[in-house]
Amino acid sequence: MRIPGGVPTAHLDTFASxxxxxxGLMPRFDYSAPFLSNIPDRLNGAALLIDGAIAEGFAAKTAFYCADAAMSYGELQDKACxxxxxxxxxxxxxxxxxxxVRSGNTPMAAACWLGILKAGGVCVNTMAxxxxxxxxxxxNKARIDIALADIDLAQELELAKGTGEALKHVCYFTALCSGQGELDQRMDRKSGGFKPVDTAADDVALITFTSGTTGNPKGALHLHRDILAVCRCWPRVYTLEQDEIVTGSPSLAFTYGMAAFLMYPLYYRASAALLPKPTPDAILETVERRKVTSLYTVPTMYHALLERAGGGTLSSLRKCTSAGEHLRQRLWDGWLDKTGIRLVNGLGMTEFLTH
Structure with a gap:
């Protein structure tokens, strides 16, 4: 059976691979399913998600909402370049x-993720x-060379940067690239149109760290082909249409949030409403204001939403999924009674990239 990759790497720095x-110790991968068997041997995950959308004519469509702002697919591609x-x-x-990358869920965090992959780098998202x-x-575990961070989260990174054994550059941005951050200003002096590095499908694209509940966090390595594979798996069951808007609470640093708010919406040319601080009230306001159709969060948040939601606040929702905690029958029943929607319970772990 053919496994995507097996061609010369594009990486000059092979630390991750x-x-x-x-x-002999790798898992046995099965790419025989029709929706996986045609993954190419050379693939750049960022080019797949954003450049592919532009080529299909989605430049003017909104990719991300955040507070009162919106960022189109075209603007997102330009910032990533x-x-x-x-x-x-x-x-x-x-x-x-x-x-x-150190940030809450913001459009610039997503642009950084895409820009790193386009340049052939390996992205390491971290919790705010x-x-x-x-x-x-x-x-030090991942031998980080460069750090890009939201300027509002500078304090702890400033304390840590002197201890980074390989760290050479730290650069700060604002959530919407409003010009106050050093990265914002450097970007303003650049042109767009960056040609993505022609990475192999089995080149490492991401290192996602576990939460560290059993000791020091472990860095799970994910390949460019994994980005396409997960986009073609879970959404076959929990579907996502082009007219949909998704929102929720998981961080982009978690594989749950990375898939839900970045990979899936971009791959299916939908939109995501990003919440840097996803409180219950913020989620309810966003669902009602943006007419959100798909909600991703955790049982604790669903309990809070049930207590606060008014009559029509959740009426735009078509489907909802829960992960990260045990979903109890009482909550499942309560959500169904309130909304008429059956919660889909997702199970998984960091090492699987998505739930």
Whole structure:
């Protein structure tokens, strides 16, 4: 059976791939399903998600909503290309270098994710709540070369950056690229149109760290082909249409949120309403204001939403999924009674990239 990849790597820095298990210890991958068997041997996950959308004519469509702002697919591609240029031209990134992203769920966090992959880098998303000690561990475990962070989250990264053994550059951005951050300003001096690095399908694209409940967090390595594979798997059951808007609480640093609010909407040319601080009230306001159709969150949040939701607040929802905690029958029944929607319970782990 053919496994996508097996062609020369585009990575000049092979730190990540050198830490994959030897071939004899790798899992047995099954790409025989019709929706997986045609994944190409060379694939750049960012080009697949954003450049593909532009080629199909979605430049003017909204990719992300955030508070009162909106970012189109075309604007997102332009920002990702400019970020890629900053990484390569200003910071000397070579394919395979690791780049840390520290942010809440914002359009610029998504643009950074895409820009890193377009440049051939390996993206390491991190939770906004991490403290300096935890950031230091990740910086050194993944031998991070460059860090891009929301300027509102600078304090802990500033404390940690002196302990990053490989860290050369730290650059801050604003959530909507409003010009106050150094990265915003560097981007403004760049042109768009960055040609994505022609990565192999089995080149490492992401390192996602576990939550560390059993000790130090483990860095799970995900390949470019994994991005396409997960987009073609879970959404075959929990579908996503082009006219849909998704929102919810999981962080983009979790594979749950990364898939729900970045990979799936872009791949299916839908839209996501991003919430940097996803409180119950913020979710309810966003659902009602943006006419959200698909909600991704955790049982604790569903309990809070049930207590607060008014009569028509949730009327735009078509489907809802829960993950991250045990979904109890009482909550499932209560949500069905309130909304008429059956909660879909997702199970999975960081190492699987999606639930």
């Amino acid at each position: 050198d830490r994959l298990p030897p071939a 400019r970020i890629a240029r900053v990484l390569v031209e200003d910071f000397g990134l070579v394919p395979g270098n690791r780049v840390l 709540l991490l403290r300096a000690r935890e950031l230091t561990y990740i910086l």
